[in-house]
Amino acid sequence: xxxxxKFKVWRGEGGEGxxxxxxxxxxxxxxxxxxxxxxxxxxxxxxxxxxxCKAGKCGSCSMEINGKPRLGxxxxxxxxxxxxxITVTPMRTFPVIKDLVNDVxxxxxxxxxVPSFTPPADVRPGEFRMKQVDVERSQEFRKCIECxxxxxICHVIRDHEENKPNFSGPRFLMRIAxxxxxxxxxxxxxxxxxxxxxLGYCNITKCCTEVCPEHIKITDNxxxxxxxxxxxxxxxxxxxxxxxxxxxxS
Amino acid sequence: xxxxxxxxxxxxxxxxxxxxxAGLRAAIEARQQGKRTAIVCKSLFGKAHTVMAEGGAxxxxxxxxxxxxxxxxxxxTMRGGKFLNNWRMAELHAKEAPxxxxxLEAWGALFDRTKDGKISQRNFGGHEYPRLAHVGDRxxxxxxxxxxxxxxxxxxxxxxxxxxxxxxxxxxxxxTVTRLLKDGDAISGAFGYWRETGNFIIFDAPAVVLATGGIxxxxxxxxxxxEYTGDGHALALLAGxxxxxxxxxxxxxxxxxxxxxxxxxxxxxxxxGDGGVxxxxxxxxxxxxxxxxxxKDKYATSEEEGDRWYTDQANNRRPPELLPRDEVARxxxxxxxxxxxxxxxxxxxxxxxxxxxxxxxKRLPSMYHQFKELADVDITAEPMQVGPTCHYIMGGVEVExxxxxxxxxxxxxxxxxxxxxxxxxxxxxxSLSDLLVFGRRAGAGAAAYVDGLAGRPKVADDAVExxxxxxLAPLGRSGENPYEVHHELQRTMNDLVGIxxxxxxxxxxxxxxxxxxxxxxxxxxxxxxxxxxxxxxxxDLRNMVLVSECVARAALLREESRGGHxxxxxxxxxxxxxxxxxxxxxxxxSVSVEEKVQPRMRxxxxxxxxxxxxxxxxxDEEMTEFDGIAKS
Numbered sequence: 077x078x079x080x081x082k083f084k085v086w087r088g089e090g091g092e093g094x095x096x097x098x099x100x101x102x103x104x105x106x107x108x109x110x111x112x113x114x115x116x117x118x119x120x121x122x123x124x125x126x127x128x129c130k131a132g133k134c135g136s137c138s139m140e141i142n143g144k145p146r147l148g149x150x151x152x153x154x155x156x157x158x159x160x161x162i163t164v165t166p167m168r169t170f171p172v173i174k175d176l177v178n179d180v181x182x183x184x185x186x187x188x189x190v191p192s193f194t195p196p197a198d199v200r201p202g203e204f205r206m207k208q209v210d211v212e213r214s215q216e217f218r219k220c221i222e223c224x225x226x227x228x229i230c231h232v233i234r235d236h237e238e239n240k241p242n243f244s245g246p247r248f249l250m251r252i253a254x255x256x257x258x259x260x261x262x263x264x265x266x267x268x269x270x271x272x273x274x275l276g277y278c279n280i281t282k283c284c285t286e287v288c289p290e291h292i293k294i295t296d297n298x299x300x301x302x303x304x305x306x307x308x309x310x311x312x313x314x315x316x317x318x319x320x321x322x323x324x325x326s
Numbered sequence: 327x328x329x330x331x332x333x334x335x336x337x338x339x340x341x342x343x344x345x346x347x348a349g350l351r352a353a354i355e356a357r358q359q360g361k362r363t364a365i366v367c368k369s370l371f372g373k374a375h376t377v378m379a380e381g382g383a384x385x386x387x388x389x390x391x392x393x394x395x396x397x398x399x400x401x402x403t404m405r406g407g408k409f410l411n412n413w414r415m416a417e418l419h420a421k422e423a424p425x426x427x428x429x430l431e432a433w434g435a436l437f438d439r440t441k442d443g444k445i446s447q448r449n450f451g452g453h454e455y456p457r458l459a460h461v462g463d464r465x466x467x468x469x470x471x472x473x474x475x476x477x478x479x480x481x482x483x484x485x486x487x488x489x490x491x492x493x494x495x496x497x498x499x500x501x502t503v504t505r506l507l508k509d510g511d512a513i514s515g516a517f518g519y520w521r522e523t524g525n526f527i528i529f530d531a532p533a534v535v536l537a538t539g540g541i542x543x544x545x546x547x548x549x550x551x552x553e554y555t556g557d558g559h560a561l562a563l564l565a566g567x568x569x570x571x572x573x574x575x576x577x578x579x580x581x582x583x584x585x586x587x588x589x590x591x592x593x594x595x596x597x598x599g600d601g602g603v604x605x606x607x608x609x610x611x612x613x614x615x616x617x618x619x620x621x622k623d624k625y626a627t628s629e630e631e632g633d634r635w636y637t638d639q640a641n642n643r644r645p646p647e648l649l650p651r652d653e654v655a656r657x658x659x660x661x662x663x664x665x666x667x668x669x670x671x672x673x674x675x676x677x678x679x680x681x682x683x684x685x686x687x688k689r690l691p692s693m694y695h696q697f698k699e700l701a702d703v704d705i706t707a708e709p710m711q712v713g714p715t716c717h718y719i720m721g722g723v724e725v726e727x728x729x730x731x732x733x734x735x736x737x738x739x740x741x742x743x744x745x746x747x748x749x750x751x752x753x754x755x756x757s758l759s760d761l762l763v764f765g766r767r768a769g770a771g772a773a774a775y776v777d778g779l780a781g782r783p784k785v786a787d788d789a790v791e792x793x794x795x796x797x798l799a800p801l802g803r804s805g806e807n808p809y810e811v812h813h814e815l816q817r818t819m820n821d822l823v824g825i826x827x828x829x830x831x832x833x834x835x836x837x838x839x840x841x842x843x844x845x846x847x848x849x850x851x852x853x854x855x856x857x858x859x860x861x862x863x864x865x866d867l868r869n870m871v872l873v874s875e876c877v878a879r880a881a882l883l884r885e886e887s888r889g890g891h892x893x894x895x896x897x898x899x900x901x902x903x904x905x906x907x908x909x910x911x912x913x914x915x916s917v918s919v920e921e922k923v924q925p926r927m928r929x930x931x932x933x934x935x936x937x938x939x940x941x942x943x944x945x946d947e948e949m950t951e952f953d954g955i956a957k958s
Contacts, residue, residue, distance in 0.1 A: 089854075089856050089857070090856075090886065104585060104586070105585020105586055105587050105588070105700075105701070106585070106586075106587045107587060107588075107700070111948070116859060116860065117807075117809040117813075118451075118809075119812075120569050121807065121809065121851065121853065121858075121859070121860030122851070122852055122854070122858040122859065122860050122861070123809070123859070124856075124857040124858070124859060125859070126369075126370070127551075127552065128369055128374075128375070128377075128506050128551040128552065128553065129375075129377065129378050130588070131378065131508065131588070131591045131592075131696060131700070132692075132696065132699065132700075133377055133464070133467065133692065134369075134373045134377045134378070134551070136369065136370065136373050150699055150700070152699070152700070173522055173856075173857055174857040176351070177522075177857050179522075180370070184371065188478055188481060188482065188491060189477060191482065192434070192475060192478060192482060193433065193434030193475065193478075193479070195828050198619035199432075200432070200793075201428035201429045201431060201432040202423065202424075202431075203427075203444070204431050204432070205443035205444065206443050207439060207443055208438065208439040208446075211436045211438075213438060214436055215461065215462075216469075217470065218436055218461070218468060219467075220471075221377070221466065221467065222471075233574050234417065234679050235851070255434075257610025258436070259432070268891040274857050274858065276613060290591055295858045303697070304404075311858065320471055
């Protein structure tokens with residue numbers, strides 16, 4: 077039932093660090109986060125890791141396990157063989173504060189750059205009427221637990237720090253799609269998705285969809301439809317003409 | 327070793343501690359009333375424990391059954407709390423919950439819909455009609471994201487007006503408050519540290535709203551996250567406020583029991599609300615044997631009637647699986663003790679034979695996901711195994727119902743950290759609505775309090791110095807490992823002050839707690855001040871031990887069984903005890919408990935109940951008074 081596993085865990089702060097070796101007990105049914113907690117309790121009390129719910133609902137314990145972005149709380153030890161050395165590192169795309177904890181402020185900044193839900197001014201609370209089928213598309217995106225692993229894996233910023241100012245990442249492009257598909261949102265989302273949030277950088281490799289712990293089809297259901305809407309509009313002669321005639325005041 | 331250079335200082339009108347549903351709603355209200363507002367939270371913004379709420383927010387909108395209204399909701403809430411609730415809070419809650427839910431929709435929340443396009447409502451334990459606004463089984467996530475996005479919307483407005491997103495509302499994430507600061511009797515601010523750097527931070531503020539949630543981390547088997555260390559409860563006590571109802575702890579009947587590492591993680595009550603049933607190892611739906619007298623005429627007596635209720639509520643009574651949580655938790659506990667438990671030490675919760683697989687995946691997606699990924703169990707094909715888990719504390723800071731004001735001027739509390747609203751037992755679904763209703767009220771209460779002040783209170787330097795020394799102490803010691811002390815506290819509370827309580831065991835727990843206090847004063851934290859969880863735990867232990875002592879002391883005094891407090895030696899409810907609240911306060915590190923008379927319900931509210939029902943809860947003296955009211 078119980079065995080000793082070999083772990084390599086990233087330790088360090090202030091831009092420096094190294095992989096540290098640990099041998100640690102593993103029991104039946106445990107997940108990687110349990111093992112990190114056991115290390116804290118028995119061998120490394122100041123080992124830093126974020127976590128909250130331990131049930132895949134809060135998106136706090138994002139880390140890279142053997143190089144793959146994973147939630148520590150949803151990665152069962154039984155998916156590894158007993159003699160395998162398991163390597164745990166912080167997310168690569170964001171700066172490291174200490175050990176497994178990243179500075180994820182990039183994400184909060186991008187969140188703030190997306191204009192909020194904008195309902196028509198004359199609909200009062202309690203008056204909203206929406207069909208289930210019309211809310212389901214946006215509901216899928218609202219399953220997002222903001223683990224930021226999609227932004228972490230996206231090569232547009234994972235390998236290109238210089239793209240960060242111009243690219244909001246799958247998480248926030250999906251947020252824009254969510255609002256665009258909300259039955260009551262009246263703001264214009266399509267132009268800014270392309271011009272300000274870097275939708276054009278996405279070349280639909282679907283890495284974000286693969287790592288999503290909520291199994292949201294980010295690429296197929298949010299990013300591609302959003303790209304199509306942008307294209308339809310850009311090359312629709314009527315829209316083009318309309319834009320010429322009624323130059324928007326903003 | 328410490329200098330003022332790495333201590334930040336900020337001035338605000340209102341400081342909200344906690345960024346779950348109650349904290350965010352309070353902060354939104356304070357900011358909407360023009361107050362400069364800080365939100366201080368231990369985790370990242372949007373990760374608070376509210377995300378784990380699954381079932382929904384109870385609000386008598388009447389979208390599914392038009393017979394529902396605030397009076398029915400009020401009655402259900404009082405029954406659920408076994409009439410120990412603060413009636414004024416229960417009244418405000420029932421009346422205002424619909425507006426608070428509709429408001430979320432205007433801020434972008436997308437609830438599941440009825441056929442005619444309104445917010446759908448689901449059945450839940452103790453609620454007479456389908457009442458819970460929900461999004462599948464991830465309602466808490468929807469709520470916290472909506473409130474988070476509302477905060478961002480306000481910041482965007484402030485950027486337009488003032489050129490600064492954080493001019494009027496700022497989130498201090500991963501920041502822990504360790505002491506409230508006072509000027510004389512009144513609040514003057516708060517002291518804390520940044521988790522990331524270990525540097526200290528001082529808030530100068532005349533009003534503080536506590537919205538820190540519960541105390542579940544004092545127990546081993548709990549549905550609560552690491553943040554639930556009773557911080558707000560302890561901060562309030564140490565600042566001179568009172569706690570009430572601390573003996574009442576809700577053990578949610580259905581937590582996961584296997585694998586061991588996920589023991590305690592919540593299995594939503596929606597499983598039962600949507601048709602799931604509880605069975606013992608003999609295959610029997612045992613809840614029919616556990617309907618208590620006070621609920622006898624409200625629950626089905628046969629499986630056939632219970633099953634018909636899901637489609638025809640007018641002519642059938644609800645199945646007993648939907649009794650209030652305290653009843654179901656005790657029943658499961660009794661079945662397991664009688665040797666009729668499941669192989670992994672719980673009972674069976676089965677929805678697989680009750681709904682088609684596709685329907686289960688649609689209605690309970692995160693439960694499907696959770697069992698599949700953590701336990702290798704396909705809930706569409708086989709039953710789950712579940713057992714009670716420490717979930718919620720009904721007790722908390724004694725507050726004024728209308729404003730959330732505590733006894734200390736400038737101190738407010740809302741949500742789980744406040745006490746009274748839920749009496750001795752909270753109904754499922756009443757928590758999310760509680761957060762919204764009383765979060766808003768506490769935010770408004772704090773704003774009004776600030777408006778009424780003649781001058782700003784001052785933070786005393788010596789209090790700051792004492793708080794700094796207290797926080798740094800564990801780092802300077804090479805003492806005991808804080809994780810071991812924490813584990814012993816959890817085991818003690820779990821084993822000795824759990825679901826069924828015996829006076830000898832509670833007394834033993836109190837002795838252990840006394841010894842733990844001494845050990846907590848000596849724990850050491852290795853490492854630096856930078857993001858050091860061992861140090862953070864060493865600081866949190868003070869709070870956990872203090873609130874655990876409150877729970878145990880109050881549990882020892884209350885000689886009856888009611889809601890979330892079951893005494894082995896006093897198995898029944900006692901009407902005399904219904905009139906008494908136990909009030910905890912602290913002086914010089916030890917907790918004292920005093921009895922206080924429960925305020926009497928307003929005449930028109932008591933008139934909402936039938937005489938027969940009241941006579942099950944009230945004393946003869948109170949009934950004579952009631953008859954007088956009924957006559958006049």
